[in-house]
Amino acid sequence: MTSRNLSPGWLKFIKSVGIEFWLPLPLLGLSFWFVGGWLTEQTLSRPSKNLTQLKTTQPDYGKKIALIKVEIYPQQGISLVTVKKAENKISTRYTKSQIILNTTHIPSVEAKISNELGISRERLRNKLRYRWEQ
Structure with a gap:
């Protein structure tokens, strides 16, 4: 073999x-x-040359807003909105402002708050807290 x-x-x-x-x-x-x-x-x-800078028309308050609390009073037909904003990005000091809305319908409440603060609804929903009052 x-x-x-x-x-x-x-x-x-x-x-x-x-x-x-x-x-x-x-x-x-x-x-x-x-x-x-x-x-x-x-x-x-290599950085891309065809990207354009986005220009915003409104200041971005979304990063400064810490909390948005909405108290809904269905008997009176109003909603009390409390916005808690940080004075700067790393501050522990906050300022509160209140808005009274003439609606209790949640989508319209979100739309009015979004227009008032100038932030998108998606960013707004992350910071919203609801409370129903009797």
């Missing part, structure tokens, strides 16, 4: 292709890996 008779067919194919084919494959793979990583780093670290 010779080793030639024991070798499978795919091993014979590898031997027939030769070392000239198999030797550069790992070098080619490593070069693609390094060049691809370098191109990715260059592309992602």
